[in-house]
Amino acid sequence: MQLLQSLMRGDQQLTVRIDEHLLTLTQATALAEQRAKAGQGRQAEHIFNQLLAQATEWHREKRLDDAEAVYRQVFEAEPSYIDALHLLGVIYSQRGDHQTAERQNHSHVLACNNLGKVFSELKRWPEAVASFRRAVALRPDYAEARGNLEEALRQQEFFNKP
Secondary structure: OOOOEEOOOOOOOOEEEEOOEEEEHHHHHHHHHHHHHOOOHHHHHHHHHHHHHHHHHHHHOOOHHHHHHHHHHHHHHOOOOHHHHHHHHHHHHHOOOHHHHHHHHHHHHHHHHHHHHHHHHOOOHHHHHHHHHHHHHHOOOOHHHHHHHHHHHHHHHHHOOO
């Protein structure tokens, strides 16, 4: 059995290793959410990043059900992890479920655009630009994202002037 996980069948759950502790996926996600609510954003991010690292490892190993469970749980707990949503779409595509993959990709494009809007409101221009660029890269004909990108680039340039 691999060091970082074990998948147990029946009514037992997928387990992951978080900072050398074995937790169920549900426990690990709950812990991250608790940390976020307690104002411990870095600790929450650390847990989510460990979960995503585990999921991508399982994805590479073709353990698609396991990777899907983690991607889904992370995105549902913290929608700013749009890469988890995108990777869910990749899994659907790998399984041949292209309609669901397309819906996931569409959701991913919208999530990128919406996240860019949040960063714009916070005047975090580099992050806004990056989010809008991801949306445009996924769907070059997405006029709203292109307009948002242009505005974020203008604002970034304006705020970075000496």
